[in-house]
Amino acid sequence: MNFTQTDLKGCFIIQPKIFEDNRGYFFESFKGNLLSEALGYKINFIQDNESSSKYGVVRGLHIQRGEFSQSKLVRVLSGKILDVAVDVRKDSPTYGKHISVELSSENKTQLFIPKGFLHGFSVLSETAVVFYKCDANYDPASEDSCHPLDEELNIDWKVPVEKMTLSDKDQNAKRFSEFNPY
Template sequence: MEILQSPLEDCFIVVPRAFKDARGVFCETFNKKAFELASGITVNFVQDNQSTSTKGVLRGLHFQTGAKAQAKLVRAIQGSVLDIVVDLRKSSKTFGQSFSLVLTAENRKQLFVPKGFAHGFITLSETSVFGYKCDAYYDAASEGGIIYNDATLKLDWHLSEDEFIVSEKDLQLPSFKEATA
């Protein structure tokens, strides 16, 4: 497993090694000891989530706050997604900066999203299966978000906005400035 630093502080790209033979492919998708040694971050995942989406489905930007904040390890199990994170930690050198990465079943790349980050993704392929591990349980009272088309962040979702399929709940999310006030 290769652990690469992204441009954002404490956010890592995780690239599992794949072993191919005539039977198919074997891949260790996560190794706690290797991750902690390479990243310096201790993580204890307690919940796994999975979603299935069609092309253009945009989920995010979501986060949890306070003691219920979540770190996540995200990946595309099937298809292709554009994954975007935004650093919301005011004490961070990369506060307010974003990073995006195309995650596919073929490239097997994963993104470690630390606590204090907003996270979202959009399906680029006809369908996707997206999975993620969380180090804290979902808590509706701690839920927060930022509108996907925030004027300050100016995120590039790689599709035209007329292709987006966004939930009514996500359409009501506040701006970056409002969410970080």
Template sequence: MKIEETHLKGCFVITPKVFEDERGYFFESFNQHVFETDTGINVNFVQDNQSMSAKKVLRGLHFQTGEYAQAKLVQVIKGKVLDVCVDIRKKSPTFGQHFSIILDDKNRKQLYIPRGFAHGFVVLENNTIFSYKCDYFYNNKNEAGIIFNDKTLNIDWGISENELIISEKDKLLPTFENLFNLI
């Protein structure tokens, strides 16, 4: 597997080595030893989550606060998404910057998102199955988020806003400026 750091420190794109033949394919989706050696990060995943979504569903931007912050390893099992993470570590030189990548069942890439990042994705194909590992358990009292169409972040989701399917909860998330008292 190939592991490359993005311009956001601690955030990595992982491209597996895929073996394909007439029977199908095989690849190692995670190897803790290789991950630790190549990134210098010791991670212990404790929870796996999966969602299935229709085309144009946008989920995010979500994160957990305080001691419940989570690092995530995200991938698409079936379908295609535009995946986005935002650095919300106030002392980071890339605070407020984002990274986006297409994850799908063809490139089989994964994105490692460290603690201190908000995360979201928009679905580009119907019946997309999205999977992610977390290094801490979900705690609803510490969940938080940033509105998807935040003007400061200026994320291009690739789909016009009036076409997006967004939960009522996600439509009410605060702006980046309000969340971090930057006004």
């Protein structure tokens, strides 16, 4: 596995070593000791999530607070997405900055997002199945969100606005200037 630190400290792009032959392919999608070594601390994932979405769906930007704050390891089982992480860590020099990474079933690239980040994605293919590991359980009372189309964040979701589909929750989410992750 190859771990590449992004411009946002703690976020890593992970590219597995893929073994292909005439039968198909094989790769290790997760190896805890290697991820912990790259991060510099032990990670313990306890919940797996999977979603299926159609082209133009934008999910996020979401975060869990307090003891339910989550690190995530995101990958795509089928299709293609643009995965986005926004730094909202207190006193971070990159507070309010974001990264976006194209993840697909073809490139098999993964994104590790540490605690303290808003997370979301847009679907760039006809459909996409997204799978991610979390190191804390989901708790509805600890969830918060920020509007994915907020002008201050200026995220290019790679989907025309008129083709986007957002949940009611995401359409009614706070603007970044109103968002307080603490």
